[in-house]
Amino acid sequence: MAERLLTTSKAISEAIAQEMKRDDSVFVMGEDVGAYGGIFGATEGLLDQFGPERIMDMPISEMGFIGAAVGAATEGMRPIAELMFVDFFGAAMDQIYNHMAKIHYMSGGHVNVPMVLMTAIGGSYSDAAQHSQCLYGLFAHVPGIKVVVPSTPYDAKGLMTQAIRDDNPVMFFFHKGVMGLGWMTPNPRATGPVPEEPYTVPFGQAAVRREGSDLTILTLSLMAHRSLDAAEKLAEEGINAEVIDLRTLVPLDREAIVESVKKTHRVMIVDEDYKSFGMSGELAAIVAEDALDYLDAAPKRLAVPDVPIPYSRPMEQYVIPSVDRIAAAAKELVAE
Amino acid sequence: MALNRDELLDLYRMMVKIRTFEERVGEMYYEDKLPAFDIAAGPIPGEMHLYSGQEAVAAGVCAHLRPDDPVTSTHRPHGHLIAKGEDLKPLMAEIFGKKTGLCEGKGGHMHLFDPNLHFGCGGIVGGGIPHAVGAALAIKKRGEDRVAVSFFGEGAANIGAFHESLNLAAVLHLPVVFVVEDNLYAISVPKSVSTAVRSNAERGAAYGIPGVQVDGQDVIAVYEAAQEAVGRARRGEGPSIIEAVCYRYRGHFEGDAEGYLKPGEKESWKEKDPIHILGAQLQGQGWLSEDEVAEIQGEMTALVGEAERFARESPYPAPEEALEGVFA
Numbered sequence: 001m002a003e004r005l006l007t008t009s010k011a012i013s014e015a016i017a018q019e020m021k022r023d024d025s026v027f028v029m030g031e032d033v034g035a036y037g038g039i040f041g042a043t044e045g046l047l048d049q050f051g052p053e054r055i056m057d058m059p060i061s062e063m064g065f066i067g068a069a070v071g072a073a074t075e076g077m078r079p080i081a082e083l084m085f086v087d088f089f090g091a092a093m094d095q096i097y098n099h100m101a102k103i104h105y106m107s108g109g110h111v112n113v114p115m116v117l118m119t120a121i122g123g124s125y126s127d128a129a130q131h132s133q134c135l136y137g138l139f140a141h142v143p144g145i146k147v148v149v150p151s152t153p154y155d156a157k158g159l160m161t162q163a164i165r166d167d168n169p170v171m172f173f174f175h176k177g178v179m180g181l182g183w184m185t186p187n188p189r190a191t192g193p194v195p196e197e198p199y200t201v202p203f204g205q206a207a208v209r210r211e212g213s214d215l216t217i218l219t220l221s222l223m224a225h226r227s228l229d230a231a232e233k234l235a236e237e238g239i240n241a242e243v244i245d246l247r248t249l250v251p252l253d254r255e256a257i258v259e260s261v262k263k264t265h266r267v268m269i270v271d272e273d274y275k276s277f278g279m280s281g282e283l284a285a286i287v288a289e290d291a292l293d294y295l296d297a298a299p300k301r302l303a304v305p306d307v308p309i310p311y312s313r314p315m316e317q318y319v320i321p322s323v324d325r326i327a328a329a330a331k332e333l334v335a336e
Numbered sequence: 337m338a339l340n341r342d343e344l345l346d347l348y349r350m351m352v353k354i355r356t357f358e359e360r361v362g363e364m365y366y367e368d369k370l371p372a373f374d375i376a377a378g379p380i381p382g383e384m385h386l387y388s389g390q391e392a393v394a395a396g397v398c399a400h401l402r403p404d405d406p407v408t409s410t411h412r413p414h415g416h417l418i419a420k421g422e423d424l425k426p427l428m429a430e431i432f433g434k435k436t437g438l439c440e441g442k443g444g445h446m447h448l449f450d451p452n453l454h455f456g457c458g459g460i461v462g463g464g465i466p467h468a469v470g471a472a473l474a475i476k477k478r479g480e481d482r483v484a485v486s487f488f489g490e491g492a493a494n495i496g497a498f499h500e501s502l503n504l505a506a507v508l509h510l511p512v513v514f515v516v517e518d519n520l521y522a523i524s525v526p527k528s529v530s531t532a533v534r535s536n537a538e539r540g541a542a543y544g545i546p547g548v549q550v551d552g553q554d555v556i557a558v559y560e561a562a563q564e565a566v567g568r569a570r571r572g573e574g575p576s577i578i579e580a581v582c583y584r585y586r587g588h589f590e591g592d593a594e595g596y597l598k599p600g601e602k603e604s605w606k607e608k609d610p611i612h613i614l615g616a617q618l619q620g621q622g623w624l625s626e627d628e629v630a631e632i633q634g635e636m637t638a639l640v641g642e643a644e645r646f647a648r649e650s651p652y653p654a655p656e657e658a659l660e661g662v663f664a
Contacts, residue, residue: 035596036524059494059530060461060522088460091495126381126433128444130459183373183591310658311444312433313381318655 003193007180009041011153011194012118015160016043016080018198020050023078026164027054029065030082039084040120040179062092066117070100070169073115078164080116086135086173089119100169101144116163118172121149122222122272124320125176125184129308132316134221134271136173137278140249146170146203147249151178151224153192155247158201165200175222175272189225204251208260212242214334215266218257218283220246223270223321230326239334249279257283258290265296266333270321275303297336302329339556341623347399347555348618349632351391351611354415356636357424358386358586360644361414361431365590373591379648380431382444387415389585392610393517394419396558397485397578400566406471406484408464409457411446416487420453424643434650441653442661461522462488462495465514469501472510472575483569484512490579491522493536502543502577511569513562514545516579517552523588524596540577552580553608556617582610 006014020026028043034057037044047055058065062083069079083089089096096117103113123132140147146168150156156174163170180190209224210231217227224245231241242260246253261267267287269280280301287299302321310316339347361380368378375382387394390412398419401407409416417427422438430437431445438448446459454471458464468486475482492498493516505512516536520527533539540547546568550557558580565576583605587594594602618624 032523032525034524039523057525057529059525060491061494061496063496064494091460091462091497125376126444127383128447128459129442130447131383183375185374185376186372305659307658307662308442310442311382311430311439311447312437312441312653314652314655315441315658318658 004196005191006153006194007191008150008153008156008174009044009179009181011157012042012160012174013044013046014194015157015198016164017046017049019161019164020046020054022198023164025076026078026080027056028080028082029056029058029069031058031060031084033057033082038082040174040176041181042082042118042174062088063095066092067095067099069115069117070095070103070113073113073169074103074111078114080118080164082118084120085131086119086121087130087133089135096139096145097142101142104168105144112167113169114167116160116170116172118174120176121173122175122177123309123316124222126311126313126316128311132309134173134273136171136249137273137282139171140279144169145250147173148203148247149173149220149249150247151175151221151245152189153180153194155201155207157194158199159203159247161198162200162203166203173221177222178225187225189228201247203248204253205247206253206256207245207247208242208256209245210241210243212240213264214240215268215330216242216244216260216264217268217270217326217330218244218246219270220249221272223272226321226323227270227326229323230330233323233327234330237331239330241330254286254290257286261287261291262294265294267295268300268302268330268333270326271301271303272320273303274306275301276306278303297333300329300333302326339559343399344614344618344623347395347559348611348614348624349636350395350399350419351555351614352632353636353639354391354394354418355388355611356633356640357418357643358388358414360640362386362388362586362590364644375591381433384445384590385412385588386586386590387412389605389609390517390519390552390582391415392555392558393515393552393580393582394487396555397487397513397515397562399559400562401483401485403453405482406454406468408468408471408484408486409455410464410488410492411457411459411461413446413448413457416457417448417450417453417455420455422450422453422455424639425646428643428647429650432647432650433652434647435653436646436650440657462492462497464488465492465497465501466504468512468514469505469510472505472512473508475511476508481570482511483566484510485515485566486512487515487517489522490516490518490520490527490531490536491525493539494530502540502545502575505575506543506545509574511572512575513565513569514575514577515562516577518579518581519584521584521588521596526596535579537577537579545575545577547577547579549579549581552582553610553613555610555614
């Protein structure tokens with residue numbers, strides 16, 4: 001039988017629907033999650049299936065409804081709260097980093113906060129400084145939040161199912177460019193095989209998307225797609241890049257990182273988040289701590305160079321890593 | 337009617353100017369994006385939130401403002417900025433992402449700033465409300481007679497910052513006017529689902545602030561309410577809130593399938609087009625002829641055409657300019 005193909009957005013909404021059928025305590029709250037189906041389609045079709053009692057459109061009261069998700073979770077519900085763009089989280093930050101993240105720990109482990117907070121990330125379509133950020137590094141920095149950043153439809157479904165079943169707060173970051181939306185720049189990698197039955201993808205297990213021997217590219221989300229495209233170009237020039245899709249930042253698969261670097265002796269981190277004090281620095285530090293003796297060159301970082309995302313296309317394309325710039329940086333690293 | 341012919345014609349001309357600008361941007365937005373819509377393509381990429389249908393609010397309020405009165409706006413900002421007196425050329429150039437744009441291509445259509453007009457806006461709902469309070473605080477500290485105005489949607493009136501701002505403005509007795517544009521929907525979510533009171537003007541009472549709800553399709557009603565509120569603020573009598581009930585003719589953003597609308601809903605609101613309402617009133621009084629209608633439209637089309645030419649012919653910023661300007 002032919003494999004069933006889904007877009008990432010449909011894979012996410014299917015995971016939510018299946019878990020809602022399995023578990024009455026699961027419900028969705030967010031802005032435009034109902035009739036609209038989520039601005040990025042993550043809740044498409046759910047209102048028709050489950051009705052407004054379980055697919056709840058929220059007022060633009062982010063502190064209120066994200067805090068309410070925290071409160072419902074402490075009472076044993078499993079809310080999935082969506083807030084459209086990660087850029088909007090500032091309005092609810094206290095509930096996220098002081099409450100959602102810390103209640104379990106502060107309670108001495110007596111109170112759980114089993115909720116999912118999902119949002120869209122990323123740029124490359126001229127949505128400018130307040131609608132194009134990634135910021136997963138910011139949330140991964142705060143202890144107590146699991147951080148999931150899928151790049152494929154298969155992973156999106158399995159990771160979402162895992163996220164809903166997890167007894168901890170999980171932030172689920174889907175990149176607009178990996179969702180397979182009809183109104184975004186077409187991305188063939190945003191559609192892929194997804195089994196119909198429920199399944200989980202465990203947290204903390206990176207995926208080797210492409211094996212290689214000359215360098216390791218550590219990445220995730222849309223940058224995994226671009227790194228794979230770059231790796232194909234590099235292969236034409238005889239350079240074999242290993243591409244590792246981290247899939248979750250918290251927990252992080254340190255072992256996969258270290259094992260790959262021991263094999264290739266060169267590592268490049270490709271990140272769409274800001275460069276300083278973020279994912280790329282953390283991964284470089286891990287490599288330095290655990291695999292320094294295996295390195296033939298210093299780790300290389302390709303990330304957004306510490307500027308807000310500019311609107312105008314030539315400037316935006318300059319700051320977000322592209323396939324060509326990933327390939328060029330890889331070549332430089334291999335030549336070192 | 338307290339307004340004389342010239343005042344009414346100014347309001348009419350301003351609304352036509354905004355509508356003409358927005359409709360032209362709406363046409364150009366689809367260049368090179370079709371047939372398979374790609375939001376990243378074309379001369380105007382990214383999201384686009386147009387103000388068509390809501391012109392009476394910007395025109396009616398800003399008629400009372402001076403260039404030095406601070407205004408904060410929203411993700412749907414063009415109308416407010418045009419009514420504040422902005423030159424269409426640098427505005428259009430910014431929408432095109434050009435070096436000659438208001439923000440040199442860094443901001444884009446949702447992030448427009450003009451210090452000469454004391455104007456700012458942003459893409460985060462409700463983000464501008466406290467800024468207006470802060471601007472009013474600066475005005476009060478300096479003993480000036482300027483007035484700060486914040487435009488925002490009815491959706492934003494459910495964000496904490498709205499309530500905190502009203503309280504702060506009241507307790508500090510600041511010269512600020514809060515203008516809620518109730519266009520019935522926060523993207524797809526209707527006010528009845530999101531808001532516990534019928535009118536956000538009523539919420540002023542919780543903070544001791546006078547509030548009034550007006551017909552936002554009727555520019556004269558908006559003008560009169562704003563005259564009272566801006567006058568109060570300018571005389572140092574404190575903040576006010578106005579809710580103007582209006583309608584988005586082009587949905588939340590370009591490409592909005594608007595599946596959440598009731599059948600015939602938009603058509604019924606188009607029968608209450610604010611430009612037509614004032615036009616009919618003016619014509620009824622013999623203050624506006626058919627020829628003058630065409631003349632005004634022609635003038636505005638020409639102005640927008642000049643802005644378009646300027647934007648198209650302007651250069652893009654150099655890619656490396658992205659690295660400049662993080663700090664002063």
